[in-house]
Amino acid sequence: MTTATQQGRQPLSRWTLFAFALPAAPISAMGLPLAVHLPPFYAGSLGLGLTVVGTIFMFARFWDVFTDPVLGIVSDKYETRFGRRRHWIVISVPIMLVSVYMIFMPPVAVTGFYLVAWLFVLYVGWTLLTISHMSWGAELTPDYHERSRVQGAREIALILGMVFVLTLPILIEMTGPEDVAAARVASMGWFVIILLPIAVFLAVRFVPERKTPPPSHVPMKEAVAALVQSKPLQNVLAADLISGISGGLVASMFLFLAEDALQLGKYSSLMLLGYFISGVSFIPVMLWISRKLGKHRTAAYSALFNAASVPLILLVPVGNAPAALAVWILCGVNMAAGPFLFRSIMADVADHDTVRTGQQRTGLFYSMLTMTNKIGVAVAIFGGYTMLDMIGFTPRGENTPEVLNALRAVYVWPACAISIAVAGILWFYPIDEKKQRENREVLEKRGIEAAATAIAARTGHPSDAQSSGVPAD
Template sequence: MTSSRLSGWRLAAFSGPAIPISALGLPIGVYLPQFYAGPMGLGLAAVGTVFMLARLWDVVTDPMMGIISDRFPSRWGRRRHWIVLSVPLLLVCAYMVFVPTAPVTSFYLIGWMFFLYIGWTMLTISHMAWAAELSDNYNERSRIQGYREAFQLLGVPLVLLIPAIIERIGAENMEAARVAAIGWFIVLVLPVAVGVNILFVPERKSTPQPPLDIKAAVRAILRNLPLRRLLAADFLSGFAGAALASMYIYEATYVWGIGSVASFLLLIYFFGGIIFIPVVLKLSYRLGKHRTVVAAGLFNVLFPPVIFLIPEGNYYVAALVLLFLGVNVGTTTTLYRSMMADVADIDELETGQRRTGLFYALLTLTQKLGGAVAVGVVFWTLALIGFVPEQGQNTPSTLTGLSLVFVATPVICNALVAAIMWKFPIGLVEQEELRRKLDERFVEEVEQTERPPNLP
């Protein structure tokens, strides 16, 4: 088991697929619901239901993909072949979802979204599990996930430049034009990024996995307290992020009065996330991962109410607020994924199996479930308060209600995250002890394998 430091260029090559992953993820939350509810004519309630059901489909596909990727390696390794197989599926589904021909039905949307999420699951789980298996070192794991998250955040402004340019030139049928352009970006970038990843980054050799019956496998997961805490925090972070994404265009357009530059200003939010990732990593080296998550959570409790102070039509104040809101955008995803590798060490020590794929499937599942529930809850709430996604059709009290929901969601969710992660039981000392025990067992297994059969 090696814990050597990986070179920057190799980590960059490894992290490339995170760009199309984010290019898929953000539009699904920010642009697609509004596009299908408005220009495609499906309505808020129908679209909210479809997106919630599509994400709930991940309850089946995520754990299944995690188990399959752990149990069925190839001569390429444990993860790379699954990443390659996801590409053709994602290319077809991205085209059908982002470049639809009107009119469409709810069945069209939910059908293609189901298959899109299958391909996305294959890609994201395999990529995250592979990242966790690149190193056993506590802080190096954070560095690897920091690279991956930086590339994922970089993919966001790259894909957002497309609708920002379209908004500035005022293209005909703007909603359809910007969604279609995002789809073509995914179709072009995905095969290139995966190709570079596969060519330049080898997988570590995996050790043989001992048999494990279903009861023991499930029992080990259920009594893993750090896993439960991490999944609960991830669900809340996913809920908050998806809720804000689904409301951002509405808030920026109808409350802040900056709809014409909404996509451009969103770039600042994600650039803030990229800029502060090195700061977050250094802080985690000093405080530990879970304490850094707590600090980020408390920041997101105290800062969002500043949104109420944004003057209508003031681009500069809105940009400044979004920049500092971006401080936390990469924190939880980077550190949760690094912490999950540490949590998986506990399971490996107990079961003898390296079930990294399954554990990252659970992590993506909770985030997706949080996002699915958020979109449904937010759209139902907006419908309940009488919000209408049309200019000039909302009363001042309705817009105030929109802002209250927009601010209260991250405040409540992050307060709960800070409380859950306050006493997380794995830090640097505990993880190094776990790795010491695992390394000792590995040496014993090797010695037993190499020992002549006639010796005791």
């Protein structure tokens, strides 16, 4: 058992991490515009209106309440000779390519039904891709800290995808197209369409899947009870849900804040660039801190840092791009910590569930993680845009100082309060490094016993492991 444990905890090579993480770049290059650029584009440039677009994005996200668990269970259950995850990633690519084209390069005149229909298709492909990719990452290694390294590499790829896609609007604006909004959204769509198949090919070609034992059968009633009664799962999902609301609010209203309230004009995209570059630069620091304090405590402190830094936006003078950039760089210091630590923590939660039930349900658990975040973002877009309508805000229109001050307040204070709540939830998360290693020892012992039983069944003789008296659970 010791030898197997040591082999399972060998650090992954940098090339393996790079090839595995690469598909995250086009995932984020699509996800960022969906939160930041597409809602204002469809609400303003295409004339659908704030409340209509907010409602559509909310209901499209709630579609994932049904699709995420189903696709998570499917990805756990159906294995091929290529493994448990990689074939689902390949299947998602054509769905993504078609729907990205239709949403990012829409006809001149669109209806709400057009947006709803193609968002539904896009989210099916996106869910299949992201759940399979995150579950694959959780299964690449059983080690507590190495899982953070895997998810940290994925987060770096996510942020770099955002950075690259954010440079496109800057370049597009320099060319002076007739319709700037449509041109910059289309450029982001083409970036995803070109990069996604290349990234997926490299990942599935060069990164093998680590063999995981087939799950034992557990009655449905017991399986559901294990989910409902799991305090670690409840902690992570609750924190992720409200984090999604906070992130969705600040993302969906960013352009309104930067262009209308702060009047940063062409420097708006530069603010996001500074934010994301700061985030990717500090991921190694967050990894180091998590090794010292543990993953859940690091995520809690990160949330408190966010609660302290976001209100600084209220101090930025109108039109002062350097001051705004400094604040967004500070806010970006820990922007990546929560997302990649949540995903690393969820791998430990899946292990804990496997110890209790004998089920390998990593895909289901990650589908629940993506579902809660999507619901949070959906609620944020609907609620945020509805509040903007209520205060009388007009995108790129004439707004009174009172309305713009209300916009700043809606942007800052909910995010601040939610961050404090996230820290409180995570502080009492029960699986630390010691508990995770105990869970892995149980699972590895079960794996040895299962292998010994299989050998004995084939040969008719007890295996060395059985005769040596490996204790049962």
